[in-house]
Amino acid sequence: MGKKSFQNRPPRIPFPVEDIQANGCRNPTCENFLTLSSIKNSDGSGEGLEEAFQRGGGSYRISGTGKNTASLVCEICTERKKQGEDITVVSTTLKSNQAVYEELSRISGYLNENPLKCPNQACDSNIGKKPISVNKNGRTSSGNQRYQCNHCGKNFSAKPKSRRQEKPHLNKLLFKLLVNKEPIRRIAELLDLSEKAVYGKIRFIHRQCLDFARSRERKLERMNFKRLYLSTDRQILMTNWSHRDDKRNSDLYGIATACLNSSYVFAFNFNYDGSVDAYEAERDAIESGDYDRAKHHRKHARIWLAREFDEAVKNRPPKEKLPFAGNLRDEIKIKSFIDQKFNLSDSSENIDATKQLPVRGALVHNEYTMMAHFFLLKRLFASTEKTRFFLDLDSGMKTAYISAFREEIAEDRSDGFLVRTSKNKTNDEKEKLVAQFRKMVSVISGIPVRQLTFKDLMEVTNNIIAERLKKPIKIPNSPEWWIEHPWVSKAEPEKMVAAVTDLSKYDTMHQANLYRMVTLAPVDRFFMNIRRMSMYFERPFQSGTGMGRIWHGYSAYNPEMYTIVGDIFRIHYNYCSRSTRKITPAMKLGLAKTPIPEEKILYYRKYQ
Incomplete structure (x- = not known):
């Protein structure tokens, strides 16, 4: 009877998904460190597995920490702490392995040769464990193959809708202007193009950059590096408000990792998904009862839902007056205090009344983007x-x-x-x-x-x-x-x-x-370069509206432009930018023999 009682409720600890287990003890010296990740069954099968995850996986217990949230407490670390050992963290907030997998699929999608993805975010192929399954269903007016999803019936094209480009001979010049801090309006004026045409060309350049990056970066998984020394930091960017009546900003968090010896930037990822219809996701969350589930078991655990965001703003703890950080020790002390008291979800997101969700697309919980970023690096550094x-x-x-x-x-x-x-x-x-x-x-x-x-x-x-x-x-x-x-x-x-x-x-x-x-x-050198050479990434300044509002004339109104221009700049920085010795990061890493001309990225299939 005991085992049957587990069948109608989700496990207290989420099962691994595609070998991803984000939960577990953080202490590398603890016997529990590999306990959960050592279980690889993504379907929950295996003798005693379901019962173990229901009860806490052996030397763990579950502790409620708030509305729809729970923490995984390591019993071994707790006992060691009682015995006087210097162990500060004994519990971690439970996370959705499915959400990590979904976010990893998003940011690593450019590495797939023929990426097919159903545009319906509620489809079982996007949220669930069912693989993509499609049938060919004719062609679009532009000649692209159309598919129909066998799970939800949605029709979609394998390639994004693209218009015939105006003045394609200007693509190379536009590429150079884009990574040399020219504003969109100025580019349009210089090239005698409409702003709409400029944005269309930028999207074309972005697709070509990702295609080129795939052809090179898939080799990383097989490259036998003896040692890699890697620096990881994040950048916070703001989008301008779209309506004068609502002057709240949307914050985007970009995380990047660069190689110490070559300066090659392996990934630059933002917690934003422009392919998600946030309104459809909110409606589906309400209809499916997502808000009644624990956050780590939600169907839409990866993205910020509207009601969830409003609750985060409403329940934000009052600001505490912190002492002045006169030196680095004080800075670390204050930062650690804030993380322990307020950053319980490990998201490091600043949610308050001056912030709002993006008008288009969906904001991803920052902790899932950071986890997916490191899982992507794990894939690239497999050898x-x-x-x-x-x-x-x-x-x-x-x-x-x-x-x-x-x-x-x-x-x-x-x-x-x-x-x-x-x-x-x-x-x-x-x-x-x-x-x-x-x-x-x-x-x-x-x-x-x-x-x-x-x-x-x-x-x-x-x-x-x-x-x-x-x-x-x-x-x-x-x-x-x-x-x-x-x-x-x-x-x-x-x-x-x-x-x-x-x-x-x-x-x-x-x-x-x-x-x-x-x-x-x-x-930091990469961040400095992108701030200096891309108008979207310049630091914003205080506006004259008061109330701490931030506005910048060059900042994006569409958050997706940060992800697009960030990808373009990363590829150009790695393969085209020349140092004083005319050596690019890709050359130092072994992914290129010479600096790559922009036209070989724009039309790289032609040069293969």
Whole structure:
């Protein structure tokens, strides 16, 4: 009778979906670390499996944390904490594995040779475990193949509707103008095109960029890198309001990962899906009773529903007056306090009365985009021997990394570090700190500053870090142990670093060498370039409307333009941009032999 009682209710812990299990203990030293992810049955079959997930999967228990939310509590970590061990986090908010899989399918879709997707977001092929199943159903007026979905009956075309391009010989020039900070109106004026024609060409360029990227980046899964050192950070962008009567902004969060040695940007993903009809999703959620389910079991768990967003604004806790962050230690303390008290979902989203959902498309819960981002990287690095991730201080980012690379961490094939850098120093202050660092190294090494080599700097820095690792810094509210990084550069004049994985397997000097390499410079360089060279990504300024409203003349009204221009810029940055030595990131990584001319991306099939 006990087993039968489980059949009519969902498991308390979500089953894995396509080998994705985002839930589990975050502590790499815990016996529970691989407990849930080791179960690979995506259909819930297997002796005792259903009962185990109903009861909590062995050494776990379920704890309610709010309306329609629950946390997974690790019993082993709880007991270790009671015995005096320094374990801060013993529970995690339960997430939908189906939502992670859906988001991963979205951001990795460009890697598929012939991606077919039913446009009906309520279709079982999009929400559920049924594979896409279609029949050919004639052709469109433009000659593209039309299909009919066998699950929901929806008719759709394999390719997006495209109009005949006006003046196609201008595509290359438009491509260059787009990645060199020309506004849309200015591009239209220079090329003697309508703005509508310019947007049509931008979408064409975007499709060609993704096709070109697929032809190169699918090779990454088979490339045998011995080590990859990767920097991950995120960027927050705002869309302008569409109506004067409602001057609320929509926030979009973009997460990117860049290679330390080559500067290649492997992915740049936003928590926005322009293919979803938010109104249809809301209607379906109400009709299917989604709001009555736990969030990790909802059919539409991936996206922000309208009623859910309104509740988040209404129930937002009052702002607390936080102390002034006079140094990096205080910044980490305050950030960790905010994450522990308010960021329980690991989304790191700022939802308040000045924000609204996008007018078109759907906003994705940021934690699902971050998790999908790392699962995409896991796919790309399938043949890589070891990865080392340098993550911006963000509890959601750390959780997403651990969720995706859980097996690699347990097998000592991946390590992660948190980084916090000072970003409010003037140029004079930066130069002064760099000079002090070089002088300190000179005193320690006994070599005059002008005679110092990079090897001298590395050797002395490693020795300093080794000494500081003997007395790491414990910061309130943060579960990690931190050190003040001695290496100083103008890009990162002050820096604190903490390991999020267990490094005790390495000797002290090996650990010191890893700590020395920790930096966010490659991904920050990409963000700096896209801000300088793309008008959409410029920082906004305060408007004259009062009430803290933000408006920028060049910011997008359609959120999809951030994803489109972000993809275009990433491909151009990796393959076309030239450094002073005329070497692109793709060349350094081994994905290209020479800088790629823009026309070979625009018409790459012609050159194959």
